[in-house]
Amino acid sequence: MTAAIHVDRLNKTFARKTALVDLALSIQHGEMVALIGASGSGKSTLLRHLAGLACCDRSNGGSVQVLGREVQASGRLNGKVRRLRADIGYIFQQFNLVNRLSVLDNVLLGCLGRMPRWRGSLGLFNAEEKARAMANLDRVGLADLAPQRASTLSGGQQQRVAIARALTQQAEVILADEPIASLDPESARKVMEILADINRRDGKTVVVTLHQVDYAVRYCPRAVALKGGRIHFDGNGAELNSQFLNDLYGADADTSLMFDGSARDTERPSRLLMARA
Amino acid sequence: MTTHAAYIEAAGKRSWPQYLGWGLFLAMMAWAWHGAEMNPLTLYRDSGNMATFAADFFPPDFHEWRAYLKEMIVTVQIALWGTLLAIVCSVPLGILCADNITPWWIHQPLRRVMDAFRSINEMVFAMLFVVAVGLGPFAGVLALWISTTGVLAKLFAEAVEAIDPGPVEGVRATGASALQEVIFGVIPQVMPLWISYALYRFESNVRSATVVGMVGAGGIGVILWENIRAFQFTQTCSVLLVIIVVVSVIDIFSQRLRKQFI
Numbered sequence: 001m002t003a004a005i006h007v008d009r010l011n012k013t014f015a016r017k018t019a020l021v022d023l024a025l026s027i028q029h030g031e032m033v034a035l036i037g038a039s040g041s042g043k044s045t046l047l048r049h050l051a052g053l054a055c056c057d058r059s060n061g062g063s064v065q066v067l068g069r070e071v072q073a074s075g076r077l078n079g080k081v082r083r084l085r086a087d088i089g090y091i092f093q094q095f096n097l098v099n100r101l102s103v104l105d106n107v108l109l110g111c112l113g114r115m116p117r118w119r120g121s122l123g124l125f126n127a128e129e130k131a132r133a134m135a136n137l138d139r140v141g142l143a144d145l146a147p148q149r150a151s152t153l154s155g156g157q158q159q160r161v162a163i164a165r166a167l168t169q170q171a172e173v174i175l176a177d178e179p180i181a182s183l184d185p186e187s188a189r190k191v192m193e194i195l196a197d198i199n200r201r202d203g204k205t206v207v208v209t210l211h212q213v214d215y216a217v218r219y220c221p222r223a224v225a226l227k228g229g230r231i232h233f234d235g236n237g238a239e240l241n242s243q244f245l246n247d248l249y250g251a252d253a254d255t256s257l258m259f260d261g262s263a264r265d266t267e268r269p270s271r272l273l274m275a276r277a
Numbered sequence: 278m279t280t281h282a283a284y285i286e287a288a289g290k291r292s293w294p295q296y297l298g299w300g301l302f303l304a305m306m307a308w309a310w311h312g313a314e315m316n317p318l319t320l321y322r323d324s325g326n327m328a329t330f331a332a333d334f335f336p337p338d339f340h341e342w343r344a345y346l347k348e349m350i351v352t353v354q355i356a357l358w359g360t361l362l363a364i365v366c367s368v369p370l371g372i373l374c375a376d377n378i379t380p381w382w383i384h385q386p387l388r389r390v391m392d393a394f395r396s397i398n399e400m401v402f403a404m405l406f407v408v409a410v411g412l413g414p415f416a417g418v419l420a421l422w423i424s425t426t427g428v429l430a431k432l433f434a435e436a437v438e439a440i441d442p443g444p445v446e447g448v449r450a451t452g453a454s455a456l457q458e459v460i461f462g463v464i465p466q467v468m469p470l471w472i473s474y475a476l477y478r479f480e481s482n483v484r485s486a487t488v489v490g491m492v493g494a495g496g497i498g499v500i501l502w503e504n505i506r507a508f509q510f511t512q513t514c515s516v517l518l519v520i521i522v523v524v525s526v527i528d529i530f531s532q533r534l535r536k537q538f539i
Contacts, residue, residue, distance in 0.1 A: 051450060053446065053449070053450065082449075082452055082453070082454060082455075083452060084452070085449070085450055085451065085452040086451065086452030087452075088450070089450075090447075090450035092443065092446070092447060092450075094443050095443075095447075096443040096444050096446055096447030096450075097444060097447060098444045098447070098448070098461060098462060098465050098466070099444070099465075099466075100465040100466065100468065100469075101461070101465055109447075109448055109451050109453070109461055110451050111451075112448070112451050112452060112453040112454075112457050112461070113451050113452020113453060114452070117454050117456075117457070120453065120454070120457055121454070121456055121457055121460055123460075123461075162447070165447075165451065169451055169452065
């Protein structure tokens with residue numbers, strides 16, 4: 001069986017900075033993987049390449065395959081990438097909802113990749129699509145907010161709407177780029193619970209970049225740590241000890257990044273919590 | 278504290294480029310004074326003549342008010358159609374002129390065309406269209422259409438360039454087409470500004486439509502020009518009053534409406 005996500009020799013250089021170096025990664029169907037690393041380690045860049053939202057360097061012949069189909073190769077996007085994206089749900093740190101549209105309309109946008117272009121462009125969603133969107137809104141617990149404008153929702157609610165949009169897409173692979181970085185701990189926990197539930201119950205492949213390692217350890221059986229655009233660690237999240245994390249985050253290490261106490265409720269020493277205050 | 282005083286002094290200090298800038302500005306205005314043959318003294322010297330001239334306007338002669346009102350309505354109708362056609366054209370042109378949507382080889386040439394539409398005054402277009410389609414309001418509609426398209430496409434494009442790229446990427450990630458990205462990601466963001474700009478241009482076009490008639494392109498300008506040429510200043514005065522009242526009323530309503538969308 002082919003892997004859900006297969007990345008080979010991926011290189012990305014921005015104006016002066018190398019973001020990804022000869023990166024190779026395979027993720028199997030139904031896995032839930034955390035991508036961790038310090039700011040600028042390349043984790044978000046990698047995720048954007050997986051969805052074809054960014055293009056890798058042309059020279060090194062790198063490639064990205066999702067669900068056995070090529071998203072990009074040698075710095076060129078597949079000509080049908082827009083159709084491929086329908087199978088890849090993407091959750092953004094800043095939610096990226098269309099503020100002036102209603103919550104339901106935002107969720108319905110998830111149907112665009114799977115309906116005739118003319119019908120999608122006119123916004124003519126049929127009853128089945130609307131029912132599917134409502135069911136997914138219900139699943140993230142926001143059915144009652146369907147008629148409201150997206151801008152009126154809190155950050156945590158907006159992120160759940162974004163997840164409902166990805167679910168409506170009927171994507172097999174869900175990529176979440178820092179989905180909880182802009183949220184309060186309670187909203188963050190809800191969002192992570194929903195993502196974990198999608199992975200467990202629907203068997204969807206979920207890749208999530210996280211800044212806070214304790215969330216990674218708690219929700220993701222597999223953790224991939226990036227440092228300087230290279231894979232630094234790939235394995236069971238529980239193996240991540242503080243010495244390793246100090247190495248990963250370097251001198252910028254901030255204890256709050258790793259254990260802010262909100263995900264691991266009980267066994268954190270109070271000393272760390274006090275250090276944050 | 279002495280250092281603070283030094284900082285305050287440094288912050289208040291004008292640098293020599295600033296003085297140079299002021300010098301250049303003053304030199305330019307002095308140069309333009311000559312070119313424009315500015316002569317404020319004549320205002321004072323000929324004030325008697327002007328007082329006599331102004332007195333000729335009063336009392337306003339409203340005998341022909343029915344004709345004025347009829348032509349004023351035609352004027353508004355010219356503005357309505359000129360603006361509507363311009364809006365219809367400016368929606369696609371505004372998107373195509375935005376540098377965050379299209380590659381340079383599309384938006385640069387289109388912008389130059391819009392510049393041309395804008396740089397020529399609607400009066401000039403009106404004269405040309407009178408030759409092309411004959412005397413009458415339709416020439417005025419065409420003139421307003423062209424020049425307003427030049428303005429609105431630019432304003433629409435600027436609104437598009439100021440959008441938040443996040444929602445567009447959100448729509449893109451669902452597998453939407455490029456057109457759908459624009460429809461669902463861009464248009465909802467720019468809609469309030471676009472409506473406001475379009476209404477503002479309608480206000481301006483009502484004003485512009487009052488003068489295109491002077492070159493034969495229909496509306497109240499025809500009457501206005503005939504009265505001025507015939508030295509019938511009491512009637513000219515009443516026409517001007519009609520214009521002032523109608524334009525003001527439309528401005529007020531349009532402004533109220535615009536505020537709803539910002």
